[in-house]
Each structure stands twice: as C-alpha cells, then as structure tokens.
Amino acid sequence: MGKRGEAARRVLPQEFFLPQLCEPQALLMLVLLAELLVLVLVLAEPMVAGFDWVRLALASLFVQWIVLLSAALLCQLRPWLARLHPGTAGILCCLLVVALALAGTALTDHYHLSGPGPAEGAYRYLRHGLIALIMSALLLRYFYLQNQWRLQQQAELKARLEALQARIKPHFLFNSLNSIASLVVLAPAKAEQAVLDLSSLFRASLQAPGSVVGWADELALAKRYLSIEHYRLGERLQLEWRIDEVPDDVPIPQLTLQPLLENALIHGIAPRKEGGQVSIEASYHRGVFVLSVSNPYDEASAGPVASGTRQALANIEARLGALFGPRASLTVERRDGRHSTCLRYPCARLTQESGPL
Numbered sequence: 001m002g003k004r005g006e007a008a009r010r011v012l013p014q015e016f017f018l019p020q021l022c023e024p025q026a027l028l029m030l031v032l033l034a035e036l037l038v039l040v041l042v043l044a045e046p047m048v049a050g051f052d053w054v055r056l057a058l059a060s061l062f063v064q065w066i067v068l069l070s071a072a073l074l075c076q077l078r079p080w081l082a083r084l085h086p087g088t089a090g091i092l093c094c095l096l097v098v099a100l101a102l103a104g105t106a107l108t109d110h111y112h113l114s115g116p117g118p119a120e121g122a123y124r125y126l127r128h129g130l131i132a133l134i135m136s137a138l139l140l141r142y143f144y145l146q147n148q149w150r151l152q153q154q155a156e157l158k159a160r161l162e163a164l165q166a167r168i169k170p171h172f173l174f175n176s177l178n179s180i181a182s183l184v185v186l187a188p189a190k191a192e193q194a195v196l197d198l199s200s201l202f203r204a205s206l207q208a209p210g211s212v213v214g215w216a217d218e219l220a221l222a223k224r225y226l227s228i229e230h231y232r233l234g235e236r237l238q239l240e241w242r243i244d245e246v247p248d249d250v251p252i253p254q255l256t257l258q259p260l261l262e263n264a265l266i267h268g269i270a271p272r273k274e275g276g277q278v279s280i281e282a283s284y285h286r287g288v289f290v291l292s293v294s295n296p297y298d299e300a301s302a303g304p305v306a307s308g309t310r311q312a313l314a315n316i317e318a319r320l321g322a323l324f325g326p327r328a329s330l331t332v333e334r335r336d337g338r339h340s341t342c343l344r345y346p347c348a349r350l351t352q353e354s355g356p357l
Helices: 002-009 024-044 053-081 086-110 121-186 188-207 215-236 257-269 307-324 350-354
Strands: 212-214 237-242 251-253 276-285 288-296 329-335 338-346
Touching: 024 053, 024 121, 053 086, 086 121, 121 188, 121 215, 188 215, 212 215, 215 237, 215 251, 215 257, 251 288, 251 307, 257 276, 257 288, 257 307, 257 338, 307 329, 307 338
Parallel strands: 237 276
Antiparallel strands: 212 251, 276 288, 288 338, 329 338
8 A cells, every 4th residue: 555655646757846957948047046146145245345246256156056067967866856755856856956055165165266255164054055955945846836836727728628528529429310310211221321430430539539639530530420421411512622731640639620510511511402512621831730621601591600500619719729829710701602610720740749858
C-alpha cells in the first residue's frame, strides 16, 4: 500500500511545478529578476558620494553566476525531482541554491573578488545564505501556484470539451437513425446495410482517443456517415472533394466535419428535388488548417436557420476556441447560390507534437 501511495504521489515531468529553466524564456526571466535583486541590494546599502558602479558590477556578476548555475543544475535534476513529493522537491531546490550561494561566497573570498562592502566574515555568509533561501523559496512558491493554476485550467478545459463532445454525439446518432428509419419501408436491404454502417461509424467515434483526432480518422468517420446518407438520397447527392494537400496527421476536433456535412445535406440537398453538389475543401499551409463545406442555397425558399444548426455550429466554434485559441474562427457565408461554412485555426501536426518539444 505504501508503494502504491508513493507512486500515486509521483507526477509526470510535464506536470511538475518546476518549469524547464533551461528554456530561453525562463532564463531571460531569471536573469532580469536577478539583476533587479542586485539593484535593490546595492541601493539598500549606505550611500556614499556618487553611485558605486564597481560594487554593482561585482554584485551582478556574483548573483548572475549563482542564478545560471542553479538553473542549469535544477534543469538537469528536474526528472529526478519530479518523482519526489512537491514539498521535498522544493526543500531540496532551496538547499541547492543556498549551497551554490555559499560556495560562490567562499570562492570570491578565496580570490579576494568580493570588493568593498559592509558585510564581512561570517555575517557575509549568513547574509548571502538568507537572501538565497528567501528568494528561491519565493520563486518556487510562485512556480508552484502557477503550476496549480495551469493544471486547474487544463482540467476545466478537459471537462468543457467532454461536455461539448457528449452533446454532439447523441445529436449525430439520432439524425443517422432518422435517415435509416426512412429506408426501412422503401428499401429494407439498404436499411440493413445502413445499420451496419452506423454501427461501424459509432464504434469508431467511441474508440477515438481524446477530443482531437488526425484528419485521416475524421475523414473516414465522415465518409461512413455519407455512405448512410447515400442510401437515402441516391443520385441526388453529389460530392466534390478537394482535400489532397492535407496531411493525414493534421489535428481536428472529433466529429467536426460530420456535423458540417449533416447541415449541408439537411438544408441544401434534402429540400431540393434535383438535389445538388456538396463541396468539401481543405488545406494545410504554414501551420494553418482551413476546412470549408458548401452546399446549394435557394434565396427564395430559404427559411430561418434551425436551432439544431445553430447549436452544432456554436458547438464546433466553442471547441475550436478551447483547443486552438483566439485565432481559431468559424465563418458562414451565402453567395452566388451557395451556402459555405469555413473553419480556420493554427495547429501543429500530431507527429510533430509527439516528438521532442
């Protein structure tokens, strides 16, 4: 039981509160904070005639070396520290920084590099040790609170995405069943095959890992849905695919293309006796994915947009914003007898995300 409890307390390195201090952004923040600390310490000393630039330079050199060495060592020890209890890891981090500060102090004393200053002897060691302890503890506390806030945001985002996903799957299932029901009397053999297709389709949607899937998986899911609709609409449904330039591993929220196709069929193909053509265009260029679905649109016979359509589009837009940030967008346009829905968002390919970051 003790071993299980200990394993439960361990976290993955990416969830550890101590950030990757070797990254340029983290190093820049540490250097700026260290220089601000040096400036405060120098200004807090008794002022003499004129500003002591030599004192500032020596203090900056001393503190920056301690900060950079601490960052390098903590970066190397991070995978090991992540296996410890957060409190234990924090104490060890503070002790490491204090030890480096005391070692640096001893080194400057040995080579007489400390320069003039008010702190001499043992008091100087005590002063540097306390400053290192207080500053490292404050900074680690900040890292810990920031990490807790980030984990909470991720948990809220995951719950929100799961709620949106749970909302769209029953909607998709019910509409597919309605399509199959219309075939039971007219074409029982087609209805039976459609049920088998729906079974495969829904099994695939339930087995997909997470809220984001590769473009190839989403495309296969949408084509299975279209195969069901083909039984009902027959030759009235024509499809135009322009998706050849999209890599299979471009990420897309699961069940995004299918609702767009469903809206196109319900509002653009089913009401027309002659049917029409649904165009699907997709591209991936310079890290931006664009997907557009368009269908025929008759201005004269157009009615108010159904609430189901609005909910489906609002659902897709909410998931895009939650997963890909404010640059994600979903636009609807009616022009030249066509109704087009276009979504756009920046993303990295899934194979790139799984590699080293």
